[in-house]
Amino acid sequence: xxxxxxxPVEDKSNRLGMTRVGGQMIADYWEDxxxxxxxxxxxxxxxxxxxxxxxxxxxxxxxxGEAFAARLAAQRLEGPAQLAGAEYGYNAELCxxxxxxxxxxxxxxxxxEGDQTGVVxxxxxxVLAAKLPAPDFFVxxxxxxxxxxQWDGISYRVFGKQLPIFNISHPFLWGNKPDSGYLRxxxxxxxxxxxxxxxxxxxxxxxxxxxRPFDYDALSESMTYIKRAAELRREGLDLCKAKPAPATFWDxxxxxxxxxxxxxxxxxxxxxxxxxxxxxxxxxxxVSAVKDEKYRLYFDGIMNWNKLGYLSRKFAEHGVAVLAGxxxxxxxxxxxxxxxxxxxxxxxxxxxxxxPTNHGVKTLEHLALRDCxxxxxxxxxxHSTRTCRAFTGPQRLLAKAAQDKLGxxxxxxxxxxxxxxxxxxxxxxxxxxxxxxxxxxxRERGALPDGFSAxx
Amino acid sequence: xTDTPSEAMERLVGVARDPRAYIGRWRxxxxxxxxxxxxxxxxxxxxxxxxGALPVIVQDDQEPITEGRALLAEFYCxxxxxxxxxxxxxxxxxxxxxxxxxxxxxxxxATEIARTLRPDTTVFLGMLNSSMNDSWAPAKxxxxxxxxxxxxxxxxxxxxxxxxxxxxxxxYNRDRRLIRQLLDTRSAGEAALSPVQLQDIIVSSMVxxxxxxxxxxxxxxxxxxxxxxDDRVRVHLSGHLCHAPRRELLEVIEDSGxxxxxxxxxxxxRYLSTDVAEEGDPIAALAGWYAxxxxxxxxPTRVQQDADWDTYLLDAVRHSxxxxxxxxxxxxxxxHMLYYPELRKALDAADIPQxxxxxxxxxxxxxxxxxxxxxxxxxxxxxxxxxx
Ligand code: SF4
Ligand code: SF4
Numbered sequence: 126x127x128x129x130x131x132x133p134v135e136d137k138s139n140r141l142g143m144t145r146v147g148g149q150m151i152a153d154y155w156e157d158x159x160x161x162x163x164x165x166x167x168x169x170x171x172x173x174x175x176x177x178x179x180x181x182x183x184x185x186x187x188x189x190g191e192a193f194a195a196r197l198a199a200q201r202l203e204g205p206a207q208l209a210g211a212e213y214g215y216n217a218e219l220c221x222x223x224x225x226x227x228x229x230x231x232x233x234x235x236x237x238e239g240d241q242t243g244v245v246x247x248x249x250x251x252v253l254a255a256k257l258p259a260p261d262f263f264v265x266x267x268x269x270x271x272x273x274x275q276w277d278g279i280s281y282r283v284f285g286k287q288l289p290i291f292n293i294s295h296p297f298l299w300g301n302k303p304d305s306g307y308l309r310x311x312x313x314x315x316x317x318x319x320x321x322x323x324x325x326x327x328x329x330x331x332x333x334x335x336x337r338p339f340d341y342d343a344l345s346e347s348m349t350y351i352k353r354a355a356e357l358r359r360e361g362l363d364l365c366k367a368k369p370a371p372a373t374f375w376d377x378x379x380x381x382x383x384x385x386x387x388x389x390x391x392x393x394x395x396x397x398x399x400x401x402x403x404x405x406x407x408x409x410x411x412v413s414a415v416k417d418e419k420y421r422l423y424f425d426g427i428m429n430w431n432k433l434g435y436l437s438r439k440f441a442e443h444g445v446a447v448l449a450g451x452x453x454x455x456x457x458x459x460x461x462x463x464x465x466x467x468x469x470x471x472x473x474x475x476x477x478x479x480x481p482t483n484h485g486v487k488t489l490e491h492l493a494l495r496d497c498x499x500x501x502x503x504x505x506x507x508h509s510t511r512t513c514r515a516f517t518g519p520q521r522l523l524a525k526a527a528q529d530k531l532g533x534x535x536x537x538x539x540x541x542x543x544x545x546x547x548x549x550x551x552x553x554x555x556x557x558x559x560x561x562x563x564x565x566x567x568r569e570r571g572a573l574p575d576g577f578s579a580x581x
Numbered sequence: 582x583t584d585t586p587s588e589a590m591e592r593l594v595g596v597a598r599d600p601r602a603y604i605g606r607w608r609x610x611x612x613x614x615x616x617x618x619x620x621x622x623x624x625x626x627x628x629x630x631x632x633g634a635l636p637v638i639v640q641d642d643q644e645p646i647t648e649g650r651a652l653l654a655e656f657y658c659x660x661x662x663x664x665x666x667x668x669x670x671x672x673x674x675x676x677x678x679x680x681x682x683x684x685x686x687x688x689x690x691a692t693e694i695a696r697t698l699r700p701d702t703t704v705f706l707g708m709l710n711s712s713m714n715d716s717w718a719p720a721k722x723x724x725x726x727x728x729x730x731x732x733x734x735x736x737x738x739x740x741x742x743x744x745x746x747x748x749x750x751x752x753y754n755r756d757r758r759l760i761r762q763l764l765d766t767r768s769a770g771e772a773a774l775s776p777v778q779l780q781d782i783i784v785s786s787m788v789x790x791x792x793x794x795x796x797x798x799x800x801x802x803x804x805x806x807x808x809x810x811d812d813r814v815r816v817h818l819s820g821h822l823c824h825a826p827r828r829e830l831l832e833v834i835e836d837s838g839x840x841x842x843x844x845x846x847x848x849x850x851r852y853l854s855t856d857v858a859e860e861g862d863p864i865a866a867l868a869g870w871y872a873x874x875x876x877x878x879x880x881p882t883r884v885q886q887d888a889d890w891d892t893y894l895l896d897a898v899r900h901s902x903x904x905x906x907x908x909x910x911x912x913x914x915x916x917h918m919l920y921y922p923e924l925r926k927a928l929d930a931a932d933i934p935q936x937x938x939x940x941x942x943x944x945x946x947x948x949x950x951x952x953x954x955x956x957x958x959x960x961x962x963x964x965x966x967x968x969x
Pocket of ligand 1: 191220221222223270271272273427482512513514515516542
């Protein structure tokens with residue numbers, strides 16, 4: 126039956142032990158945020174690129190909207206927030222990150238009426254959604270997706286237009302000029318400078334909000350840790366090219382939150398050093414992430430947070446190691462060399478622009494095909510992320526490019542970032558099986574000799 | 582329209598319903614002239630016109646979506662899926678280039694389809710800064726306008742002189758003013774033209790050369806007599822940011838006991854809301870036009886803390902005396918879905934009856950819409966003072 130979800134017969138996935146450590150760090154972070162106001166901290170709500178080092182240097186507590194919505198979904202606690210959003214009038218086809226988070230805003234407001242403690246939702250105290258402390262102000266840092274920017278404009282309105290809001294504009298990297306390309310060309314340079322200048326304005330805004338001069342040294346320090354953590358993350362990702370793979374895409378998904386919004390600190394560096402070391406240890410001892418790895422696939426789409434554990438088991442059940450994806454290799458401080466820790470603003474601006482929804486298809490194609498070759502992949506799986514138009518827009522074109530240029534097959538399945546109702550298990554199952562069979566057939570036929578194109 | 586449609590009106594209707602035929606005629610009269618596909622909502626067509634090109638705002642052409650399905654996900658708005666379909670099936674081949682200056686992610690998705698499927702065609706995307714309150718916004722928008730100018734000059738090979746640009750600005754202003762008068766007359770109580778006819782007039786202005794359109798419209802309006810408004814329920818139509826609501830839907834609305842007195846549709850007041858200043862530096866004037874458009878009728882795709890669509894809507898309703906509002910929300914239009922609760926809240930607080938209709942590119946449930954509109958009409962009628 127389409128949509129029915131059965132447990133895999135045998136769990137063939139072998140997740141990294143370190144992901145549990147990361148999980149604890151993340152849980153501690155949120156607990157800390159829920160009590161931040163009691164500790165006299167100002168709270169900023171923000172969306173999009175990882176501005177946390179700025180907030181850390183400014184002495185703020187920060188809540189990343191998508192991250193909170195993702196966390197609720199991963200813990201299956203998104204229901205109350207989404208219901209509150211629906212009652213408020215948000216359509217179910219609206220980006221589920223935004224409607225979950227806006228639902229939280231509604232719950233937060235209901236809970237704070239008449240009191241400024243910021244701990245919310247008297248009637249819903251048990252529900253994580255309602256624990257989110259109300260913001261003192263908003264900062265929007267969304268690249269690529271127009272929805273992200275509008276969502277904060279609406280949060281500002283939901284909170285009665287009382288709280289300050291700062292918006293950073295990111296030019297879409299369309300890549301049409303003759304010199305345009307990944308990390309190069311006049312478009313890239315100009316956009317980098319434009320965003321960097323806005324980040325400098327943001328510092329003025331933060332100084333105004335906090336009443337304190339901005340601590341540039343603290344920013345440098347935080348970015349030094351983040352840069353090192355990002356380098357270790359890259360090293361770990363590179364190790365996963367080994368056969369069989371020592372860790373998979375799903376392990377890296379579990380490490381998104383630490384790299385994306387935990388404070389820059391030695392603990393963060395240690396975490397990613399340990400992740401890398403665990404992967405190296407697996408290679409040294411011949412331990413694989415998927416028992417009897419038979420296929421290696423690419424995963425495109427924003428994460429389906431409701432189904433992280435389920436999907437990791439499901440692919441492993443079929444002997445599939447999912448190894449690369451736009452959301453992992455091409456996001457989250459993925460180009461650490463761009464960061465000059467003594468003056469990190471420009472490198473930060475560039476990373477925000479490098480959001481994987483902010484490139485034209487030409488660049489996305491370059492990145493996806495590069496990763497398919499580097500990880501020696503057999504095919505691609507596209508998570509047609511129902512309410513995220515930003516990620517899904519170029520997917521059909523990417524699938525075609527992979528087929529035409531590398532001869533790689535792909536499948537699409539539907540799901541969503543934070544709304545479980547869009548996931549259809551039967552569709553994924555049948556299409557995955559069909560693709561794996563096609564890969565088998567191709568393997569049996571043998572590879573083409575060098576120099577021959579896969580397509581006539 | 583109570584009068585028999587004039588030949589001029591019929592020609593306007595013809596252009597609106599078959600832009601490709603008009604483009605063919607224009608080409609014949611302008612050998613070597615470029616026809617540009619312009620994507621909504623804020624592209625400064627004046628710049629292209631001044632370079633001797635014909636900038637045509639691409640319409641949702643009402644054909645069923647076939648090949649476009651394999652290019653954009655089904656949960657993209659109908660307009661963008663239709664654009665993808667037009668490209669995939671060769672219906673876009675009437676254009677020499679594509680120019681867009683916006684940032685809706687769905688529109689960018691459709692623009693990508695055009696660029697990928699037609700690799701030899703110029704497909705330009707100039708993002709007009711959509712965060713309007715920033716101190717650097719005016720300079721950034723002016724810079725983008727200058728970039729658009731340079732790109733158009735490069736593509737057409739024609740420099741855009743200051744004088745030509747001034748003339749184009751005047752021509753578009755003149756045409757906008759004339760259509761605006763028709764809409765104002767409608768709000769003031771004379772309903773000489775039906776919503777479908779007004780839409781045809783506006784669509785034809787999006788397609789045609791403005792000088793030609795203005796002349797034809799003047800001719801169409803000569804001899805047209807206004808009629809007093811009847812006592813149907815006066816409604817304001819709100820929404821449809823990029824494409825025209827289906828004509829059948831407009832007809833159903835007016836057949837169900839409502840009369841449209843005002844709107845903020847793209848194919849309505851939104852498109853015509855603002856003129857470009859005719860004095861001073863024309864590039865700065867176009868930048869100013871872009872900023873003022875969002876103040877005259879705020880758009881949910883822009884971020885501007887001190888401009889609110891809900892406030893605008895309440896003012897408009899008070900001004901036109903509309904008794905109810907119908908929200909026409911194209912399915913999957915994210916900016917509209919995000920903003921809709923704010924509109925609903927404001928109207929509820931002001932005790933104004935409202936109805937939300939979610940429209941689709943094809944397969945609209947017109948009969949169920951009719952029932953719901955009739956219910957709105959009933960509800961609104963009951964609120965009228967009873968005269969005994
Ligand atoms: S639509 Fe996608 S990219 Fe846009 S805000 Fe939502 S989750 Fe983010
Ligand atoms: S604004 Fe709405 S109608 Fe226009 S392209 Fe975007 S989603 Fe479609």
